Ligand code: HEC
């Protein structure tokens with residue numbers, strides 16, 4: 323699509339990242355191995371036809387809305403994978419932060435338990451980036467706890483980044499509440515993305531910095547893993563290519579989705595296609611369902627409905643609590659697909675050149691204008707946009723305030739995180755972030771790159787304010803019910 327400055331998809335790489343579903347050779351041993359990570363939780367519901375084996379290897383965990391499940395395409399999670407090995411000097415592995423049982427991320431409730439259980443010695447709290455600043459005192463558990471406030475409260479890791487030397491701006495001031503960073507190297511605080519459902523990625527990292535133009539997502543993931551070992555794991559040397567391949571193959575064969583809703587029950591019955599087994603069958607075609615492509619009847623609205631998994635539930639009748647919950651999820655899906663949203667002031671969309679050769683200006687789209695990947699919710703090409711999450715006006719006192727000055731115009735901009743602008747050095751890219759995948763989203767609160775929305779309810783509030791959506795209370799609840807069933 324024409325909005326992107328950053329295409330990086332290699333279709334062949336995608337097909338390798340998304341192995342055929344036939345790779346199912348579920349053995350009882352594999353299921354037993356998963357059960358180890360899954361003690362005490364109810365068995366998942368059987369998959370709907372045409373899923374082949376009777377007992378697909380799923381691991382299922384509770385969350386605030388019911389249960390989510392993980393499906394590993396090869397049959398079992400390989401706990402010998404280097405993903406689970408400490409490869410550096412601080413005792414961390416990838417799974418320290420991208421913990422399988424915490425929806426492949428780390429959420430505040432489990433982080434707080436980990437802190438309490440280890441008095442802060444769990445390597446996730448390593449001072450390099452698990453604390454708000456490595457210079458903070460951590461000699462006592464109380465000091466360590468206070469130094470780790472952003473990780474404990476919002477699941478944020480400190481990311482240290484310098485602007486490119488040829489950037490169109492200079493960093494003229496930094497106000498960091500922890501005295502961290504300088505105008506040369508910024509300390510930014512970001513959520514740990516879930517390393518699952520990577521088959522639907524078109525951009526790696528919140529700010530796209532691991533997806534340079536022309537590189538495949540496979541190569542991005544290998545480069546990302548190298549950097550993760552050198553930074554988060556504090557290794558002195560890059561890992562071997564065998565280790566990197568081992569990490570990447572584990573990453574790309576995970577599919578994760580909500581599988582049971584506390585009110586609606588199993589999410590793959592009654593014609594619904596929820597849960598990770600259906601998700602693993604979902605294809606992803608780079609550039610498809612383009613809201614501004616030739617197939618779009620209305621510019622800004624993707625040609626196909628983005629989510630179809632709950633269309634059968636839209637017409638649910640009956641007054642049982644299950645029927646009401648299913649109908650609400652179905653209505654929420656419809657709102658996501660069809661509710662018109664007047665998109666204005668979004669850099670990456672409204673300032674892009676439209677079909678008539680002029681900047682598009684206001685676009686009447688939907689949630690799917692940005693979240694257009696079918697039944698996944700990422701964007702099918704590298705779309706980085708500024709929806710305003712890092713705007714100075716929304717910054718809370720626990721986050722830094724960074725002042726940037728345009729080298730040419732002298733214009734000034736304040737932000738809590740410059741996002742994609744720090745990757746490219748372009749003024750126009752400041753405050754842009756990638757469009758995250760939405761599956762299993764309820765399991766990984768808080769939301770947005772800076773954890774500023776504590777719940778999905780707060781996410782919908784954000785969109786209502788940002789785009790003047792006048793959702794009725796029932797519509798708001800339906801949209802939250804739908805997002806909670808992804
Ligand atoms: C200290 C916690 C931590 C550790 C350890 C860690 N990561 Fe991450 N990971 C993060 C954070 C935070 C981000 C987002 C950073 C950003 O976007 O600037 C991230 C981003 C990613 C992404 C990008 C996902 C996306 O949707 O864009 C991948 C893939 C990833 N990590 C894989 C790994 C691998 C592989 C390892 C081990 C070699 C690893 N991580 C170790 C915290 C961690």
Ligand code: HEC
Pocket residue numbers: 658663665668671687688689690691692693707708709711712755756757758759760763768769770771772781785801805
């Ligand atoms: C103009 C593009 C755009 C539109 C329209 C849009 N989103 Fe988003 N969405 C994004 C971006 C970009 C992010 C990440 C922003 C950040 O973290 O700074 C995001 C993040 C999210 C998240 C948080 C995911 C996470 O893992 O943190 C949810 C949930 C979400 N959007 C749902 C919706 C819903 C529901 C709608 C429609 C009401 C919608 N979005 C409309 C671009 C968009």
